[in-house]
Amino acid sequence: MYNRIRKLPIFTHSHRILIGVFMLMAIVALAACGSDDPTAVPAQPTAVPASSSTDTSGPTTTTATTPSTAELHGGSPDIFLKGFEDAAADSSFRATSKFAAAAKPLAAGEKLKVGFIFVGSQKDLGYNQAAAEGSQYLEKAFPDIEVLRSENIPETADVQAVEEQMIRDGATIIFATSYGYSGPTKAIIEKHPDVMFLHMGDVESFENYSSFFGNIWQLEYAAGQLAGHTSKTGKLGFIAAFPIPQTLLNVNAFHLGAQSVNPDIKTTFVLTSSWCDPAKQATAVQAMVEAGVDVLTQHQDCTKTIVEAAERAGIYVSGYHQDASPAAPNAWLTGAAWNWGPVYSEIVAEIRQGTYKSSVMFQGLDAGWVKLSPFGSFLSDEVKQSILDTVEKLRSGNFQPFTGPITDQDGVIQIADGVVPTDAQLQGTGYLLQGITGRTN
Amino acid sequence: MTTPISLNQARGVAITLTDRPIVRSLMAVAFAFIVFGIFIAIIGRDPFEVYAKMFEGTLGSKVGLSEVGVRMIPFVLTALAASIPARVGLINVGGEGQLYIGAWAATGVALYVDFPTIWLMLPAMAFAGFLGGAVWAGFAIALRHFRNVNEVISTLLSNYVAILFVNVFVFGAWKNPTGFGYPYTANFEVESILPAIADTRLHFGLVLPVIGIIATYLFLSRTRWGANMRAVGGNPDAARRRGIPVLRYLIIAMLVGGGLAGLAGMSEVSGIQHHLRPGISNSLGFMGFLASWMANHNPVAIIGTCFLIAVIVVGGDVLQFSGNLPSAAMLILIGLVLFSILGFRRFERKTE
Amino acid sequence: MSDVWLVLGGTLTGAVGPGISVLYATYGELITERAGRINLGIEGSMLMGACFGFIATVETGSVTVGIFAGMIGGGALSLILAYLVIYRNTNQLATGFALTLFGAGITAYAGRSYVDSTIGGLNPISIPFLSEIPKLGSALFEQDILAYTAYALGPLLFWGLHYTRTGLSLKAVGESISVAYAAGRNPYVIQIAAIAIGGALAGLGGAQLSLGFTHTWSEGMTVGRGFVAVGLVIFAMWSPLRAMVGAFLFGGAIGLQLQLQTVGAPVSPFILDMLPYLIIIFVMALWSRASARAMPEGLKGVLKATT
Missing domain, CATH: 3.40.50.2300 (Response regulator)
Structure with missing residues (x-):
C-alpha cells in the first residue's frame, strides 16, 4: 500500500526540477528585493573638517570637527566642548594613559578603526538608528576613521565575542551602545588595556572603560x-x-x-x-x-x-x-x-589628542547632546515660544526642575x-x- | 592484475558511501553553503572572500576558536536537553525556559547562600540550576501525565512564562539596591564565578557539557537503562509488555533534560554575566533543539552540529563588520544549513 | 466601578485588535493539522506575510496587492516545509522551527529599507448601527476589512470542513493516508495544498498585523504569535469556531493586562503578561480528554500525550 502511494504522480522527476527552479527564483527574488544596507556603503566625507589632521598631538582645544550648525540642531561646537571641560573639572575622573593605542599617529593610508555595537537593528527608527546615524556622522567627520558596525547583538557572551573580534580586526575604540552591555563588557576590559571601551548608560568607569549618556x-x-x-x-x-x-x-x-x-x-x-x-x-x-x-x-x-x-x-x-x-x-x-554624532566625534577626537579622561559623563542641552524635534505645524507661536523659553532655561543650567x-x-x-x-x-x-x-x- | 569494476559496482560503492550519515551531513552542509554563496554573489559580494573572512574569524584565530568554544557550552547543554527526552519519545521545546529558570535558581544560591569556598559554591549553584530546570520541565511532564497535555505545546509556551518569571525578580525583589535601579541582581562574589581557563575567554563551565556528553554517551550505549530508553522511545507498549517501567523513564528523561538546560543557564550567569538580568539567552534553547534534531539525538553528533551552529553564529558576527553583511544574512544561512541537513538525511521508510 | 467598565472595554478592544492576526494564523494551522501535518513554521509564515505585504504596499501603493503579496509570501515559505516533510520525510517539528528561523532571516533582510516607510494601510470601517452598541460595538465593528473576513471565515471554515467534499477529503487525509488513498484521493497533494493554504492564511494574519493593525514593519514583529497559534489550535480542539474564541481570548488577555496597568492595578505587569500563555495551558489541561478525542489520527504520531 505504502509503495503504491509513493508512486503517486507527485513523486516524479519533473516535479523535482520544478522545485529546483522555484528555489532558484526565490533566491533571486530575495536578493533583488532586499536592497543593500545604506550604512554599509563607506560614507564619503562631504564636508572635510578643517583640523582633523592625523597627528593632533598638541593639547589643542579646538574641535576636530566642523559640523554645520544645522546638523547640530542647536548645539554649537563651543557649547559642545563645554561639556567636556565641565566633566574634566569633576574630581571623580581619573587620568588615563593606557588606552593610548588610539592616540598613536597613523601611517599614511592607515585608518583608525572604531567599533560600534548595537543591540537592535540599525534601521529601527529609534534608539539604535540614532546611534547608528551618530556613527555615520563620525565616519564623515574624520576621513581617516573606519567604523566597524555590528547590529542585533544580544547582551550576552555575544557582545564580548564581537568586541574581541573587533579588537582582533584592529579596533582601538569600541562604543557599546546598549545599557545591558555593561556587565559583559566590564568582564573583558582588563584583557585589553590599550583599547578604549565607551559604554552608553553605565554609572561607573575604569581605566579604559568610560561611560556617557545624554540628559534627554x-x-x-x-x-x-x-x-x-x-x-x-x-x-x-x-x-x-x-x-x-x-x-x-x-x-x-x-x-x-x-x-x-x-x-x-x-x-x-x-x-x-x-x-x-x-x-x-x-x-x-x-x-x-x-x-x-x-x-x-x-x-x-x-x-x-x-x-x-x-x-x-x-x-x-x-x-x-x-x-x-x-x-x-x-x-x-x-x-x-539624540544628537550622538558630535558626541562621538568629540570623544574620538579627544582620545586621539590624548586629552580624554575616563569618566562617567552625563550631558544634556548645554552640550548639545540632545535636541528638540520640530514642533507640530498646528501649534500656536505663543505656546512654541514658551517651550523654547523652557528649553533655553534648561540649557543655561539655572533651572533644575x-x-x-x-x-x-x-x-x-x-x-x-x-x-x-x-x-x-x-x-x-x-x-x-x-x-x-x-x-x- | 586488477579486475575492472563494472558501472553497477561503482554505483554500489557510491551509494554505500553516501549512505553514511556523516557523509550525507557533510554533503548537506556543502550544499547549504553553495546555495548561500549564490545568494551572496547575487547581492554583489564575493562569496569566496566572505567565506574566507568567516572562517578566518572563527577557526583561523585563537580569539575566534575560543569564542566558538564559549558559544558551544550552552548549545551543547540545551541540545542534550532536547536529545535525552527525545530518546524516550518526548519532545522538549522548552530548553529556553528551563535555561532561564536554571539561571534564576543558581542566582538565588549565589545571592542568598554563603559558602566560603568556590568548591562548595559552584557545585551548589550547579545543583540549584539543575534542579530549577528539572522542576520547570517537571511541570510539562506532570501536565502530560495527569492531564494529557502534550509536552510540545506546554514546553513551547512555558518558555515565555519563564522569561517573564525572571523579569519579576530582576525588576523586583532581587534588584541590586546599589545598582542605580538597573534591572540586575547584585554582582556575584568571586566564589560564585566560574573562572576563566588560562587567558582565553573559555570558562570552566566547559566542564559541564564535556561531562554531559560523555555521561550521556556511556549511559545510552553501555547500560541496560540506555537500551531500555531506546525501547521506550521506539514502542512504549512493547516496552511496557517487556516489564520496563515506562512512566519512570519518561519522567527521568524529561527531568534530566530540563536539568541540563538549567545547567546551561547556570553557566551563563556564572561564567559570562556574573549577575542575573533579563535577556541572558538569545534563543540558545531553540538553537540547541535544532542542533539535537540535526544530530538525530546522537550525543556525539551533537558536538558536530553545535560546533557548526557556533561557527555560523560567531562568523556571522564577524561578517557584519568585515564583510558588510547584515545580521539577518546569518539567520538565512543557519536556516539553509538546517533544511539541508534535515533534507539530506537518508529516506527512512515510514510504516503505517 | 468605572474602572471595571474601563478594563472590560479595554479587554474587548484588545481581543479583536491583536487577536485577528493570531486568528488567521490559527485558521491556517488548523487546516494544516486537519490534514495530519503540524507546521511550527507558521511564525515564519506570519513574518513573511507581514514583511512582503508591507513591501508590496509601499512599492505599489495598493493595499490589495499587499494583502495578496503577504499571502503568497506566507504560502511560499510553507511550501518549503511541504517539500521537506512530504518528499524528504523530515521531522515536522524541527523543520518547522528551522523554517521560522529562515523566515525571520529573510524578512529581516528584505524589509530593512522599509522600516521607515509609511503606508495608508487598511483603515477601520464602521458598520452602521452595530458599531453603536456600547463597548462591544466599537470593539467588534469598527475594524478593518480583514477583521470582518476573519469573522466570516470561522463559520465558513466550519461549514467547509464538515459539509463539503473537499473538507471531508482533507479530514480523511488527516485521519488516515491509506484510507484516503483507497477512497481515490491523492493524499499528498491534499496535504501539500493544506500546508500551502495554511501558510497563506498565516501570511494573511501577518499582513493584517503590518498593514491593518500597526501600519508598521519591523524586524521580528510577530514576537512568537505564530507559536501561540499552534497552541491555540489544540486549545480549540481543531474547530474553527473555538479557534475564534481562543484567539480573542489571547488578544483579550493582552488588552486586559495593558488596561489593568492604566488603572494602576497592584500586580506586576510581568505577571499580567504571563496570562495569555497560562490561560492556553490551563484550558488545554482542563479539556484534555475531549481534546484527545478530537485530535486527527494523523497527528498522533507527533502530538501523542498518553503514556
Whole structure:
C-alpha cells in the first residue's frame, strides 16, 4: 500500500526540477528585493573638517570637527566642548594613559578603526538608528576613521565575542551602545588595556572603560510642558518597554513638565515588556485612548507604530529617540531626540589628542547632546515660544526642575526640600512621581 | 592484475558511501553553503572572500576558536536537553525556559547562600540550576501525565512564562539596591564565578557539557537503562509488555533534560554575566533543539552540529563588520544549513 | 466601578485588535493539522506575510496587492516545509522551527529599507448601527476589512470542513493516508495544498498585523504569535469556531493586562503578561480528554500525550 502511494504522480522527476527552479527564483527574488544596507556603503566625507589632521598631538582645544550648525540642531561646537571641560573639572575622573593605542599617529593610508555595537537593528527608527546615524556622522567627520558596525547583538557572551573580534580586526575604540552591555563588557576590559571601551548608560568607569549618556529628560520635561498645554482631558500617557532608570526618569520629567502648567495633570505609565513589539504598542495606544488619555509619549526602541497609531486615534503624540514628525502631521507635538554624532566625534577626537579622561559623563542641552524635534505645524507661536523659553532655561543650567521637594507615588519624599540632585542621582531614578499611575516592577 | 569494476559496482560503492550519515551531513552542509554563496554573489559580494573572512574569524584565530568554544557550552547543554527526552519519545521545546529558570535558581544560591569556598559554591549553584530546570520541565511532564497535555505545546509556551518569571525578580525583589535601579541582581562574589581557563575567554563551565556528553554517551550505549530508553522511545507498549517501567523513564528523561538546560543557564550567569538580568539567552534553547534534531539525538553528533551552529553564529558576527553583511544574512544561512541537513538525511521508510 | 467598565472595554478592544492576526494564523494551522501535518513554521509564515505585504504596499501603493503579496509570501515559505516533510520525510517539528528561523532571516533582510516607510494601510470601517452598541460595538465593528473576513471565515471554515467534499477529503487525509488513498484521493497533494493554504492564511494574519493593525514593519514583529497559534489550535480542539474564541481570548488577555496597568492595578505587569500563555495551558489541561478525542489520527504520531 505504502509503495503504491509513493508512486503517486507527485513523486516524479519533473516535479523535482520544478522545485529546483522555484528555489532558484526565490533566491533571486530575495536578493533583488532586499536592497543593500545604506550604512554599509563607506560614507564619503562631504564636508572635510578643517583640523582633523592625523597627528593632533598638541593639547589643542579646538574641535576636530566642523559640523554645520544645522546638523547640530542647536548645539554649537563651543557649547559642545563645554561639556567636556565641565566633566574634566569633576574630581571623580581619573587620568588615563593606557588606552593610548588610539592616540598613536597613523601611517599614511592607515585608518583608525572604531567599533560600534548595537543591540537592535540599525534601521529601527529609534534608539539604535540614532546611534547608528551618530556613527555615520563620525565616519564623515574624520576621513581617516573606519567604523566597524555590528547590529542585533544580544547582551550576552555575544557582545564580548564581537568586541574581541573587533579588537582582533584592529579596533582601538569600541562604543557599546546598549545599557545591558555593561556587565559583559566590564568582564573583558582588563584583557585589553590599550583599547578604549565607551559604554552608553553605565554609572561607573575604569581605566579604559568610560561611560556617557545624554540628559534627554530635559527635553522630556519640555515635551511634558507642551503636553500639559495641549491636553484637554488632563490625562497623559507614557508607553514604556521596561521600568529601567532611564525610562523612569523620562516619565517623571514628562509628568513634572506637564504639572508645571497644569497642577492637576495625571500621567498613566504602561509597560509592554518588549523593546519592540508593534502589536502590543498599538494595543497599548488603544488602552490609553479608552482611559481618556489625549497626549502620548513613549520609551521604546522602535517608535513609529505609536506615533502613527496616535495619529489614527486622533490624539496627540510626542516623539522619542528620533524625529518622526512626517508620520503624524496632525498629532505630532514635538519630541526628544539624540544628537550622538558630535558626541562621538568629540570623544574620538579627544582620545586621539590624548586629552580624554575616563569618566562617567552625563550631558544634556548645554552640550548639545540632545535636541528638540520640530514642533507640530498646528501649534500656536505663543505656546512654541514658551517651550523654547523652557528649553533655553534648561540649557543655561539655572533651572533644575527636579529640585526638591520631590514626592513619589507612595508619598515618600525622594528629594528633600531645596536639594538639587546631581545628574548621577537622577540617572539612578527608581520611583514614579505622585500623580503617575503605573508600577516600577 | 586488477579486475575492472563494472558501472553497477561503482554505483554500489557510491551509494554505500553516501549512505553514511556523516557523509550525507557533510554533503548537506556543502550544499547549504553553495546555495548561500549564490545568494551572496547575487547581492554583489564575493562569496569566496566572505567565506574566507568567516572562517578566518572563527577557526583561523585563537580569539575566534575560543569564542566558538564559549558559544558551544550552552548549545551543547540545551541540545542534550532536547536529545535525552527525545530518546524516550518526548519532545522538549522548552530548553529556553528551563535555561532561564536554571539561571534564576543558581542566582538565588549565589545571592542568598554563603559558602566560603568556590568548591562548595559552584557545585551548589550547579545543583540549584539543575534542579530549577528539572522542576520547570517537571511541570510539562506532570501536565502530560495527569492531564494529557502534550509536552510540545506546554514546553513551547512555558518558555515565555519563564522569561517573564525572571523579569519579576530582576525588576523586583532581587534588584541590586546599589545598582542605580538597573534591572540586575547584585554582582556575584568571586566564589560564585566560574573562572576563566588560562587567558582565553573559555570558562570552566566547559566542564559541564564535556561531562554531559560523555555521561550521556556511556549511559545510552553501555547500560541496560540506555537500551531500555531506546525501547521506550521506539514502542512504549512493547516496552511496557517487556516489564520496563515506562512512566519512570519518561519522567527521568524529561527531568534530566530540563536539568541540563538549567545547567546551561547556570553557566551563563556564572561564567559570562556574573549577575542575573533579563535577556541572558538569545534563543540558545531553540538553537540547541535544532542542533539535537540535526544530530538525530546522537550525543556525539551533537558536538558536530553545535560546533557548526557556533561557527555560523560567531562568523556571522564577524561578517557584519568585515564583510558588510547584515545580521539577518546569518539567520538565512543557519536556516539553509538546517533544511539541508534535515533534507539530506537518508529516506527512512515510514510504516503505517 | 468605572474602572471595571474601563478594563472590560479595554479587554474587548484588545481581543479583536491583536487577536485577528493570531486568528488567521490559527485558521491556517488548523487546516494544516486537519490534514495530519503540524507546521511550527507558521511564525515564519506570519513574518513573511507581514514583511512582503508591507513591501508590496509601499512599492505599489495598493493595499490589495499587499494583502495578496503577504499571502503568497506566507504560502511560499510553507511550501518549503511541504517539500521537506512530504518528499524528504523530515521531522515536522524541527523543520518547522528551522523554517521560522529562515523566515525571520529573510524578512529581516528584505524589509530593512522599509522600516521607515509609511503606508495608508487598511483603515477601520464602521458598520452602521452595530458599531453603536456600547463597548462591544466599537470593539467588534469598527475594524478593518480583514477583521470582518476573519469573522466570516470561522463559520465558513466550519461549514467547509464538515459539509463539503473537499473538507471531508482533507479530514480523511488527516485521519488516515491509506484510507484516503483507497477512497481515490491523492493524499499528498491534499496535504501539500493544506500546508500551502495554511501558510497563506498565516501570511494573511501577518499582513493584517503590518498593514491593518500597526501600519508598521519591523524586524521580528510577530514576537512568537505564530507559536501561540499552534497552541491555540489544540486549545480549540481543531474547530474553527473555538479557534475564534481562543484567539480573542489571547488578544483579550493582552488588552486586559495593558488596561489593568492604566488603572494602576497592584500586580506586576510581568505577571499580567504571563496570562495569555497560562490561560492556553490551563484550558488545554482542563479539556484534555475531549481534546484527545478530537485530535486527527494523523497527528498522533507527533502530538501523542498518553503514556
